[in-house]
Amino acid sequence: MEKALRLTLLVYEPDEQKRAVIHSALRSFAAHRDMDLRIDWMFRAAQEEQLPRIMPDTMIALVSAEMGERSAIAGRRIYDANPDCLLVYYGRPEPDLMPLLPARPVAYDPAPDSEDSWETILWELTDRIIAANGYFHWSGKDRQYRLPYRSITHIRSERVYLDIFTVGGGAYRMIGKLDEAAKRLTCPPFLRVHQSELVNTDHVLALDRSRRCLILSDGSELYISRAHYREVLEWFKNWREK
Numbered sequence: 001m002e003k004a005l006r007l008t009l010l011v012y013e014p015d016e017q018k019r020a021v022i023h024s025a026l027r028s029f030a031a032h033r034d035m036d037l038r039i040d041w042m043f044r045a046a047q048e049e050q051l052p053r054i055m056p057d058t059m060i061a062l063v064s065a066e067m068g069e070r071s072a073i074a075g076r077r078i079y080d081a082n083p084d085c086l087l088v089y090y091g092r093p094e095p096d097l098m099p100l101l102p103a104r105p106v107a108y109d110p111a112p113d114s115e116d117s118w119e120t121i122l123w124e125l126t127d128r129i130i131a132a133n134g135y136f137h138w139s140g141k142d143r144q145y146r147l148p149y150r151s152i153t154h155i156r157s158e159r160v161y162l163d164i165f166t167v168g169g170g171a172y173r174m175i176g177k178l179d180e181a182a183k184r185l186t187c188p189p190f191l192r193v194h195q196s197e198l199v200n201t202d203h204v205l206a207l208d209r210s211r212r213c214l215i216l217s218d219g220s221e222l223y224i225s226r227a228h229y230r231e232v233l234e235w236f237k238n239w240r241e242k
Helices: 016-033 045-057 069-081 098-103 115-132 178-183 226-241
Strands: 006-012 036-042 060-064 086-090 107-109 135-139 144-148 152-158 161-166 171-175 190-194 197-200 204-208 213-216 221-223
Touching: 006 016, 006 045, 016 036, 016 115, 036 045, 045 069, 060 069, 060 115, 069 086, 069 098, 086 115, 107 115, 144 161, 144 171, 152 178, 178 197, 190 221, 190 226, 197 221, 204 226
Parallel strands: 006 036, 006 060, 060 086, 086 107
Antiparallel strands: 135 144, 152 161, 152 197, 161 171, 190 197, 204 213, 213 221
16 A cells, blocks of 8 residues: 555544554554555544545544444444444444444454454455455457456457446446456455456355356346355455454
């Protein structure tokens, strides 16, 4: 990640000692990854009134799940203010996760009680941000293409052409080979599911094992070849666990 990109975080932690651990981990992470951080700290319910102001630019929210109902309320308010923010609940004992799910958290970690464990979490989250904000560049005969990763649902090879399918039903056709396109796309989020197909896993809703296909957020169904089925199953297992 380029140092010019500033990572913005919200940390909602009532316990002062835990805030100190997180703060130290964030400083170490920033030094190791060579980037700038902006951190908003919250530790009481009254501060939640600030969320509509600070959330639009916030990329990651770390919220203690040990606050009971307050954790669920905060998560929903964070999601309402910025649905694109990566929300992570953490803490022990493990809470009832069902009330927390409406905020669509990307992960729950039971006990990140050390700087190293926090750095691991942050590293994974920033990798996701990099992938989500990446661009697919391609030069055609008459046009130069620059498509954001998040807008691409899947890419299909048709003889000498590449068909790039995008959110909202749009599509772009350009001359090229899928192998060359795959080299320019990060994994994750892009995954090979067939010799002639790449999928953006951020748009996968379900795996239909009986028909051996993926169902995407736009309703598309992508057949998975035998050669790539095990790889897709492994990705789906890891995705479900996260």
